[in-house]
Amino acid sequence: MVNTSRDKKEKYMPVLKQEKKEGSESFPEEKPPPTKIKLLNFARESYEKIKRHSDTKIYILLLLLCYCVRVWGISSPKELMFDEFHVFNNVGKYIRREHFFDLTPTLAFMIQAAIAYIFGYDGKYIAKNVGDGIPNNFPVVQLRMFNCISSCLVVFLTFYFLVKLQVSKLVAIFGALMVLIDSSLTTVSRTMIPEGFQLFLVSVSTVSWIYFRTNLTAENPKMRRFSYKSFYICLGSTSIAFSCQLSAILTLVFITIDGVIASTKLKAIEKVKENNKVKSREVPDSDNKNKTTTKAYKPIQMKSAIMKIWFLSFVVLMMTTILNQMVLSRKGKNDYMLSPEFEKSFMETREFIYDPIPRDVVEGSQVIIVSTKMYSGSLMSHNTNLNPHIPRAQRIWLQKKQTPSSAFQINVAESNKQMGNNGFLTNGTVIYLQHVNTKQYINAESQKTPGLFDEKYGDVLTKGDLVEGDVGEREWAVIISRRDETLKGNAHLTSYNTFFYLYNKKYNCYLDHVNVMGVQIIYCNRKNKGVEWRIIQHKLNIDIFNDKASTNEIGISKIQPMSLAGRIKTTLETRAKYMLWDTSGHPSSSRPYKWPIGTGDAVPIWNSKSNNRLIVILPNLAIVWLTSIFSSLVIFGWVWDGLESVVRSFIPVSEKQTESETKSADTDSIRNTRTYLNSFGVVFGVGWIIHWVPYTFISREMFLFNYSNALWFAVLGFCCSLDAATRKMNNMIKTSVIVLLMSMVLYCWIQTYPVVYGTETTHQKCGEASLLNSWNIPCRKVI
Structure with a gap:
């Protein structure tokens, strides 16, 4: 007798159904093959797991968007863009072991050279100009993917970090999308310039540091602990970032300032608690004499952690410099570049x-x-x-x-x-x-x-x-x-x-x-x-x-060329002397304070004279507007707190009112800040200022190796302030506000799309885009 579809369904019913009800008839003893049972159970468990963890769906969605926005078409153009010219030649010099001097730390270039060597590049080709064709044996896709994947990980990390800060998931998704579709970050992440890798290291360092600092300086003494895992992650990522780009010293400055502020704040809270205990004591008796008071907090561990991060960062920088000079040990025509005469006059x-x-x-x-x-x-x-x-x-x-x-x-x-x-x-x-x-x-x-x-x-x-x-x-x-x-x-x-x-x-x-x-x-x-x-x-x-x-x-x-020890010493001295205090201008410098009004100098990185294609680095104006609002809130909050403290110092208050205010200081500072109800907004405001202000004064362009770090801090701070402002709103109103803001960001993204990817109709679209006409972009002519 031939089995019907119903018979087959009943045959595998033990796998698909849960426990049978009491009093029901027994199932057939015949069981499906073991392999099929395992596959069906795995599929069922995976589905239930995804259903329980809604974040997984969001990560999958972000993964698909990262592929569409940043990975798709990454092999184009098959020509060297902007600083890819230097990356390409430096990679070849490492493979040929040919001496050259680079003022910036070289760890990122060494990693890229290792990737190129693994994929079979011999380093024989030397590029002469930006726009030169890339040889077939050069792994351009792999090197661009190294930078692109790193930048995509920043998108995932942004969402994860905002969720851990108890920001609503809708705002966290918005923050991740802001990082994903910023025009400048997208353009640079699709090149061989290791900007995405640098931003990834800085973001990992920041996230791990804030987690470590939060645990170490918890207001509840029972909750304080030294998180070794987060500390060592911060230690390693910061050291590697500092060996890839000296601008990571700003991240070290941020860690130091944030640690000092957190320790000082906790010490003040401990002092208030101690004063409250002293005031609450009655007439001294034998019992009170035997009681011991709580000692004020002494941030010895915090100081030690900050010193270790600084020390290891410079140690890793020296080690990579030594490794760099040892790898480039083959003598050649460029040995003179490491001579005292050349180093003296290099700058x-x-x-x-x-x-x-x-x-x-x-x-x-x-x-x-x-x-x-x-x-x-x-x-x-x-x-x-x-x-x-x-x-x-x-x-x-x-x-x-x-x-x-x-x-x-x-x-x-x-x-x-x-x-x-x-x-x-x-x-x-x-x-x-x-x-x-x-x-x-x-x-x-x-x-x-x-x-x-x-x-x-x-x-x-x-x-x-x-x-x-x-x-x-x-x-x-x-x-x-x-x-x-x-x-x-x-x-x-x-x-x-x-x-x-x-x-x-x-x-x-x-x-x-x-x-x-x-x-x-x-x-x-x-x-x-x-x-x-x-x-x-x-x-x-x-x-x-x-x-x-x-x-x-x-x-x-x-x-005469120098010895290995002399080369190492001179390289470190030259970097310390010039790089940290480099006030040089740049032909493509752009003033960030012009961006909110839609003006400034965009940075053209590639053009094709044959078909009028053009790729330009410029920011997403909607993100600039939103982060400018955030920065205004930071400044307003600090000024308001300062004025309020000055006014209150002249107003006499009663003793009971004073006691109630001191008790309120014992509450969680995250929920009690006066800036925008979220203390991490202030933290990210400090990070944004540290990574943004120095480059405003020294005439360096803000799009490469510095703007991205400042942008990331600004996005985090904006999301914290947006969440605090919309937390008490109705869900419908809150969703409408965020959708409206996202529509603005997407509109600006559509406007900048032609110059991000260099489509065939770049110049035509660039001339038609209203938001691009105010920028210094050669829309109607080939650069």
Whole structure:
């Protein structure tokens, strides 16, 4: 007899049903195969587990969104974008074990080099420019995925952390989505730039630290404990982050300030409790004398924990530096970059270096002349109509970026050609500086320069026709600086390594420049020697990748490479001297205080001239608006608390009122803050200020390696304040508010979508997007 579907259903009924009811008929003794039973039971248990834990569904949803937003199409473009150029070349240098100097810590690059090596990259290809194609054997997808997965983990961690802070799940989901669809974070996380990895380490460090600090400084003495797990996670993640990017020192500062504030607050609460116990005592008797009072809290463990985190961070930084120099142990043409002479002069010219090998400057060398004032710029020829009486006049200008107008050719005066120096420029050599393109010379002219006090200074300009002029106006004597201790005797000029002055004999003045109303004016200073100059090779005059010098350049530099110990010592000294106090500008710098009004400088990182595709880094304006509201609440809360304490100090209060206020101080501080009913909002406000304010003052762009950390703290603080503000609302109203805010964020995301992914219609969509027109984005032209 053939079994029907009903018979089959009854056959497997013991697996699908629960315990049978009493009095019912017994089931058939025949059982299904054991493998099928296990699979069905596993499916049933998994379904019940997902049903019980609703967070799992949210994590699955966030995982799908991360794939759609950040992982999808990550292999495009198959060209180097922005700082991917440096990542690509640095990875190749590690694999080739070729010496190079990097001011930033190198652990992230070393990890990326290890990934590339595991996937079979040989490191032979050298990229010359941003936009170069990526070779087929280079694991570009794997390196981008390393950064992308790290950034996606931050999204999950944000949701998990907000839930642990007892923020409503709806607000926690909103916070995770804000981190997910911020335009700048999405753009950078889809590149090889290890920004996502850095943010992941900072977020893990922050979460573990707050958990550790909360347990250590609990107001209830019975709840205080030293959480070793969270402490060691914080210790490891902070140390690794500091070895990947020195900006992680701001996270160390945040941990220190937060720990000090928490310890001070707990100590004050302990003191209030002790005072309450003293006031509550009656007339002393024998029983009261035997009672012992509770001692005030002494945060010895907190200080020890903070010191250990700082100490281990610097130890790991030193260890990675040593490992970096040991890995790059193969001698090669770039060994000179680790010499004392190069390290001494590295910062003055690092934005202008094109020639990988120091060359001697001789008659006919085409060079770029750079000011030794930090990032002031290089000389260039600039058209002007300020002196119409001089035919074909051009004023000498100072500019940070090199253009064809920055190249000058050195011609030695006839009186110096017979000095027997083999064409080298030594101390006192008289030269002419002729512009490569216009063939005009730098001349001095006696006239008053506006804005330079009341004395007469020789102005500096170029003349196209010197037949009627005085040849002495264009004669500049090379005066090698005495502070260059490495040059002794009959020293001569070499690229990078020589400081010198340019002295005009006719007017007895030195070539100098001064900042007048934000403009660098070039003039000839009769009062003192003025600024020192450096010479670097013109990039068009030498093939830097094939190591071929032109016929006018002779590479006879005798700079010797340093020992391993010397390299390590010099690398650490250079980083400590310059990186932490780097006030240099950046061509793509953007002022964050302009963002709330929708203005600023976006950072273009890639463009395709063939099909007008464009990728730009810029923030999601809705997230900027919301986090600006949060920051305003932080400032308002602090000001309000300060004013309230000042006013209350002048108002007399009764003793009973004082006792009631002191008792209220014993309650949980998380529920009793005056800022926005959530103390963690203040904590994240401190983190946001620490990670945001320094970069506002030092003219560094806020999109890379600093804006993301500040943004993460701002999102956390905003979610805490939003949860506190909507906690007592009706569920319908609360949901409507959050949906409205999410709609704003999604609208801005749709507006920035074309420049995040570089779609085929980038320029058309960019021009149509109203929110993008106010930004400095080249929507209608290819950059």
